[in-house]
Amino acid sequence: MEQVAKVIGTDSDGWVKVQVELKSACNHCSSSESCGTSAVAKAFGSRLQEFSLPSTETYPEGTLLRLGLPESVVLKAALLVYMLPLAGLFMGGLLGRFVASLAGFSTDGGAISMAIAFALLAWQLGKSQARRIENRAQPVILANLGQAMESASETHCH
Numbered sequence: 001m002e003q004v005a006k007v008i009g010t011d012s013d014g015w016v017k018v019q020v021e022l023k024s025a026c027n028h029c030s031s032s033e034s035c036g037t038s039a040v041a042k043a044f045g046s047r048l049q050e051f052s053l054p055s056t057e058t059y060p061e062g063t064l065l066r067l068g069l070p071e072s073v074v075l076k077a078a079l080l081v082y083m084l085p086l087a088g089l090f091m092g093g094l095l096g097r098f099v100a101s102l103a104g105f106s107t108d109g110g111a112i113s114m115a116i117a118f119a120l121l122a123w124q125l126g127k128s129q130a131r132r133i134e135n136r137a138q139p140v141i142l143a144n145l146g147q148a149m150e151s152a153s154e155t156h157c158h
Helices: 036-044 072-105 107-136
Strands: 001-011 015-022 048-052 061-067 140-147
Touching: 015 061, 072 107
Parallel strands: none
Antiparallel strands: 001 015, 001 061, 015 048, 061 140
């Protein structure tokens, strides 16, 4: 997974501070004009995230860098967030059905209740574990893309 970042500062300890614009994937398909999700994404606009990376080189401010995050990090996080709740749903359903049959209650009601509870717990656990994995993952500088070009709004005519 790659992203372009702009250098906004450096320090003498070998760290470079970068800024990444987080954009929504919306507005890139042919249905973006009539899509409700696209309208919401436009309303919130893009967000900026700043962080520091270790670097063996020094970069002047405004330099664009291509950053990379190992795909294994993204895959592990997705697996935790999507598959763990699904497993919780099935396990909760089986356990709920078993407990309800032992207690003499409706097995369907017990299975549904326990399945939902286990799925929500597993989702919360998966989300926290995925966040921990992503926080430990350090992006690396893949390439120096050179200086950013000034946009028309940034240039001043004298």
